[in-house]
Amino acid sequence: MLARGTGIMQAAAGPEVARLQLSRSKARLRLINATVSRGGALLLGTLPFAAVAIAYLFASSQRLAVNPSDKLLPSPAQMWSAFSDLATVPDKRSGDLILWADTYASLIRLFAGVGMATLVALSLGVAIGFIPRVRAFLLPLVTVVCVIPPLALLPILFIALGLGETAKITLIALGVAPVMVRDIANRVMELPPELVAKAQTLGGNSWTMVLRLVLPQVMPRLITCVRLALGPAWLFLIAAEAIASTEGLGYRIFLVRRYLSMDVILPYVAWITLLAVMTDWLLVRLSHIISPWAHPVRTR
Amino acid sequence: MSRILVHGLEKSYGDARVLERVNVSAEAGEFLSLVGASGCGKSTFLRILLGQEQQSGGVVVVGDQPIVPEPTPQRGIVFQRYSVFPHLTALQNLLLVEDFRSGGPFGRVFGARRKSARQEAETMLERVGLGHARDLYPATLSGGMQQRLAIAQTLLGRPQILLLDEPFGALDPGIRIEMHELLTELWTEHGMTVVMVTHDIGEAFKLGTRVLVFDKVRHDPQFPSAYGATITYDLKLDRKHRASARDVAEVAAMVGTTRLDSAIATTAS
Numbered sequence A: 001m002l003a004r005g006t007g008i009m010q011a012a013a014g015p016e017v018a019r020l021q022l023s024r025s026k027a028r029l030r031l032i033n034a035t036v037s038r039g040g041a042l043l044l045g046t047l048p049f050a051a052v053a054i055a056y057l058f059a060s061s062q063r064l065a066v067n068p069s070d071k072l073l074p075s076p077a078q079m080w081s082a083f084s085d086l087a088t089v090p091d092k093r094s095g096d097l098i099l100w101a102d103t104y105a106s107l108i109r110l111f112a113g114v115g116m117a118t119l120v121a122l123s124l125g126v127a128i129g130f131i132p133r134v135r136a137f138l139l140p141l142v143t144v145v146c147v148i149p150p151l152a153l154l155p156i157l158f159i160a161l162g163l164g165e166t167a168k169i170t171l172i173a174l175g176v177a178p179v180m181v182r183d184i185a186n187r188v189m190e191l192p193p194e195l196v197a198k199a200q201t202l203g204g205n206s207w208t209m210v211l212r213l214v215l216p217q218v219m220p221r222l223i224t225c226v227r228l229a230l231g232p233a234w235l236f237l238i239a240a241e242a243i244a245s246t247e248g249l250g251y252r253i254f255l256v257r258r259y260l261s262m263d264v265i266l267p268y269v270a271w272i273t274l275l276a277v278m279t280d281w282l283l284v285r286l287s288h289i290i291s292p293w294a295h296p297v298r299t300r
Numbered sequence B: 001m002s003r004i005l006v007h008g009l010e011k012s013y014g015d016a017r018v019l020e021r022v023n024v025s026a027e028a029g030e031f032l033s034l035v036g037a038s039g040c041g042k043s044t045f046l047r048i049l050l051g052q053e054q055q056s057g058g059v060v061v062v063g064d065q066p067i068v069p070e071p072t073p074q075r076g077i078v079f080q081r082y083s084v085f086p087h088l089t090a091l092q093n094l095l096l097v098e099d100f101r102s103g104g105p106f107g108r109v110f111g112a113r114r115k116s117a118r119q120e121a122e123t124m125l126e127r128v129g130l131g132h133a134r135d136l137y138p139a140t141l142s143g144g145m146q147q148r149l150a151i152a153q154t155l156l157g158r159p160q161i162l163l164l165d166e167p168f169g170a171l172d173p174g175i176r177i178e179m180h181e182l183l184t185e186l187w188t189e190h191g192m193t194v195v196m197v198t199h200d201i202g203e204a205f206k207l208g209t210r211v212l213v214f215d216k217v218r219h220d221p222q223f224p225s226a227y228g229a230t231i232t233y234d235l236k237l238d239r240k241h242r243a244s245a246r247d248v249a250e251v252a253a254m255v256g257t258t259r260l261d262s263a264i265a266t267t268a269s
Helices: A004-013 A015-026 A038-066 A077-088 A098-130 A132-146 A150-161 A165-189 A193-201 A205-245 A249-259 A263-289 B040-050 B090-102 B111-127 B143-156 B174-192 B201-207 B246-254 B260-268
Strands: B004-011 B016-026 B031-036 B056-061 B075-078 B161-165 B193-197 B210-216 B229-236
Touching: A077 A263, A098 A165, A098 A205, A098 A249, A098 A263, A132 A165, A150 A165, A150 A205, A165 A205, A165 B229, A165 B246, A193 A205, A193 B075, A193 B090, A205 A249, A205 A263, A205 B090, B004 B040, B016 B040, B031 B040, B031 B201, B031 B246, B040 B056, B040 B075, B040 B161, B040 B193, B075 B143, B090 B111, B090 B143, B111 B143, B143 B174, B174 B201, B201 B246, B210 B246, B229 B246
Parallel strands: B016 B229, B031 B193, B031 B210, B075 B161, B161 B193
Antiparallel strands: B004 B016, B004 B056, B210 B229
């Protein structure tokens, strides 16, 4: 077997090798096996964005050619001037730079809500996942709370907590916490029983095992949880701001909707998207720093 | 370092009986090899010794007290999988032992005690040949290295009884022989009582001072899970006069192994 193999290799010397290599690189692979090079991936990833941008530019220029004061599809120049006005020209009434005031107000609400939800999810999730008595006591409640639509609670929150910041932050926290609690609890319950048994043979008690085994092990999952929760959190934030607020990104969008100010709405949506993408990226970096073991370096 | 006494041990899951009438008594410092067909309950027996599972009947005594029904530092364990903590480097895995033992509410020792723990851990890493891997995470270690680390970690806990659940089952034959030497050396040094579950008959005879075979003696063809396994064969081995090939063949036939030739070859060497 071996001898025949070497025989083929010898026969394939010189130009033969080149021909074989060429035919190998030309081989038609199944779709699922045909990988994409780095540059190719970049190109493919950019294409949809370019397609959307071109479609928009085309439609916008068509409409503006017919009616220069059309408000539905403003040109990039119009959007940029409206956006930079909001970012750099102080508001006549309040003297604030509106974009930054809105961003600051919204991000404080978002991070306060998600932060509270994260703390609750971590403490309750670990307790439910790790301690059978707490699980028996709280898991049914959490399971039920999970299926309540948070927006249905919004009127209750406004009535009970007033129209201020507390109600908005509570809505965000209530909206994302239950799912996070369940997710963390599940992750803790999925810990290999071998690891828990081993920690006990090394002298760990319930509390020190939480500190040295459970918390480090759920940390990557917790960060993933926060990343997934940020989507719904933005939804609840904008909903709350649309209904009762005097500043904030969601408030601004719903305010200028009355004037059909697409030149403000579209850049605001893009700005929110940018903020969300940056938060997500920061969380991924954070996970790499806190739990390097969960992100082994890829060789490729 | 402690004797083990098991009397009338039974274990059932619902209607299915896994173990019945298991009686063993082992002196301190013995090395018990448990063999048996897959699913015969030898791993269940080990988990009961560990305290991870509770027996349905009978008593288990380690030293002179019945065992606590949860894992304790009295009994150390090395599993085949998940044998070390993946979120800690090799050195941190070993430091964790002292952290758990005397780290108080923070689960961490500080200052001079950390220093001495570190020294002890580094000596142990060198001892098992992992000095170069101290700052690597288990995911980047080979299977053999992970098991070395697991054994080192368990020994740092200074258990009276060392339990091994197919510790070398996933390793290459060459690595496995290395691990046998390491384990024999450490066992001679520390002198603890060892209970090892294995599929490899050769390994059982090579390492053990006693080979116990788990098998069912009663069968109900209508209801196969009506009866559980028990110890059907208990062979004391002498360190000086190794087991004869006939003994090995006999045990292998009981277990129904297909690796008989390799088993005899390993023991004969």
